[in-house]
Amino acid sequence: MSESLPIVEMRDISIEFPGVKALDGVDFRLFQGEVHALMGENGAGKSTLIKALTGVYKIDGGSIVVGGEERQFHGTRDAQSAGVSTVYQEVNLVTNLTIGENVMLGHEIRGGFGVNWRATHAAATEALARLGLDHLDTHRPLSTLSIAMQQLVAISRAMAVKAKVLILDEPTSSLDAAEVEGLFRVMRTLRDQGVAILFVSHFLDQVYAISDRLTILRNGKYEGEYLTRELDRHALISKMIGKDLGTLSSLGGNRRVEQRDYAAEAPLLAAKGLGRQGSIEPTDLEVHRGEVVGFAGLLGSGRTELARLLYGADRADEGEVTLNGTRVDLRNPADGLGRRIAFSTENRRDEGIIADLTVRENMILAVQAERGWARPIPRKEQDELVEKYITALNVRPADPNRLIKNLSGGNQQKVLLGRWLATNPELLILDEPTRGIDVGAKAEIQEAVAELAEGGVSVVFISSELEEVVRLSERIVVLKDHQKIGEIVNGPAITAQHVVDVIAAHGVEAAAESGIIDAEAGSNPTEAPHANAHVFAAPEEES
């Protein structure tokens, strides 16, 4: 490690939000030519620390030294001009302009007659070339690129302004394995060029693959700074969550429920030839009482589409659904809800939470919708309900009157889970309930799912993380290209590899192309149950 002075040194940083200390005496240093991972659970203060550094938030205490000078930036623009550039998890570019413009926006090269587009595009190409992207035509609209490529363009943009410090906040969450490898190549190149890189990711594999050093935060406090190679996964995870890993693995490892014989029972829900033009081919499906059925498949394989038909969020145009032996016609969400089916969306931010309402309001929403607006739920009953699920699901902070947007992603997800549990469903459909949330919250949600099933609720569990699906489900429905391609009855011998094999066998060339088989071989689910190799591309989000 470099012995020189750090390019960024944050000392004793404190930030207070109304009623909560988001950061409490946090130290952080970043050296030139290193990749430094910032680790912590959701809500540990990673994003807050980054925003403190870039001047989005004002610090209430402590000092920030950048390049040997004490600085307090006034927003992104100010930070950028001092050489601190940030690339966020959501690609923050504008899709209506060209690739070249996105790289150069605000830094276009000007000549005698306004912007000199030829020179600007040349400069853009040069910046892209630094990342090995010079094959891109800078005149094409950004919208023609995949999200992964857009992310790389965003990094080019950061480098076009001669950044000395590059902050990558969850840049990999929407990339697949091959794309992540491409990003890492770029990061290594930049590191070798002397750029200081601050990297945030939920994927431990990635952190170990790329980072030189890491700083751990927990509950807004500084936990320590370590050399990555000197800290093993178990130690890292326990430092992040502040508990021994043993409690977590017991949950993860043994959760696989013993097989019951469902053949004798009538299914709770049976779908026959259920399909919808353009979203899912006709599918047969049975869900028994108290059973967890996992949907596995690539993003866009039709998992969500099938789930939406089961709930009535979309209307099927063929096939039929029987619920408890009677045929039902699910035309809209109210039909689903009325028949005690609940659906928690994968799109937490846009279709899940209502950001400007409180935890309480968000939680009672579905119960209230079910009763109808004419019969408001008495405050006392609200309080009881909310109290019950905040405790049961361990929502933190346990304040029902806090706006939900001020909670971390994992806790928002718990509130949503509470919202649907409050309706007392017979069938609960969870679409990506653990995406983009930290290991602790993930384990808690998995635990809740397992308990529900034991209590007789049927659960359809959809996740991009195969280990998770395999761990929780009794039966795994495998989807690909908008159709169901197989069903696996889970058992002790089944691993994520089996699911991958089913998908791969169904279209060998397609699987080989996306590189999922290679990626899967590299991870060992028993050794690090929560450090899942995230083989399937899945956009993540965090508060």
Added chain:
Amino acid sequence: MTTVQTPRVDGPVEASASSKLIARVKRVVSSNPSVLPTVAAIVIFVGMVIYGEVAYGRIVQYNTLSNLFINNAHLIILAVGMTFVILTGGIDLSVGSVIALSSVAGVMLANAGWNPWVVIVLMVLIGTVIGLASGILIQYFNVQPFIATLAMMFLGRGLAALLSTRPERLDDESPILWLGEQFKVIDGEKVNDVVITPGVIVALLVVLIAFFVLHRTRTGRTVYAIGGSESSSALMGLAVPRTKVLVYVISGTLSGIAAVVYTSRLGIAQNITGIGWELDAIAATVIGGTLLTGGYGYVLGSVVGALVLGLMNVLITRDGGIPPEMTTIITGGILLVFVLLQRAVTSKRHT
């Protein structure tokens, strides 16, 4: 099953000039679908000109086209301002009443013996101030553009009525009228002349400057970026707050300029002038291919949009048989077609 061998027929080798042009347009459109609505606006405009020429005659001639520009110079200026606002995803409803306030105030001051140049500057400044007020409300008080400019619309209209509720006639000798005076550029036979007014020149200058600002300055590109995503633009370090205020200042200022151009042509100002013109300007902008959600559109398209609306009025007058109330119905129809076209384009982009 047997395969029937069909002889491969190659297309005609020689490509005519027109098919070359079509191929070129196709290439531009396919690489950048956002120009499609603007291209469609041009096609419709040309189509209307051809239809008018065939059905009524005397459309494609100097004086008709000159008058089209003279009579719609103010609308072109308004549409240019509106384009800036809509490109950021906003809207400006105050432009019609800015014209009323600015022109009534201007005529009264001029008649009171103020220096005409000072009066013109003040007329423009009235627009600037109202635009600045809208911009500040929107950016710093977080008021919806619709509401902020609606408030300004009522305010402007009310102030105009406060000044006078009668038609105010500009003195016949007032130098302001010079802006509306017609100059022959080409002397055709009989009355078929190319005529231009300083007002038209002002409008064309406005278009050229706007084009330059939007396509050749960082500020202009920021306008587009804000329309693409305001939060991304802010995170990219662009001057979002300043630019957002600026577009309303531009729109207000151009409304003031439009008031000068319009008043100089008519010589009369009234507090009820310009009712509904904000909607004409929005219609022109949308017909010209600017997406109401922002981010896509061209100022030249808005000019074509304004001309489409103007030409429609000409055709309806020429026809004589179409009752005047049909004008709005036809405007509505054209608008609808364009909005549907835009939807088709956007949905294509998403797939």
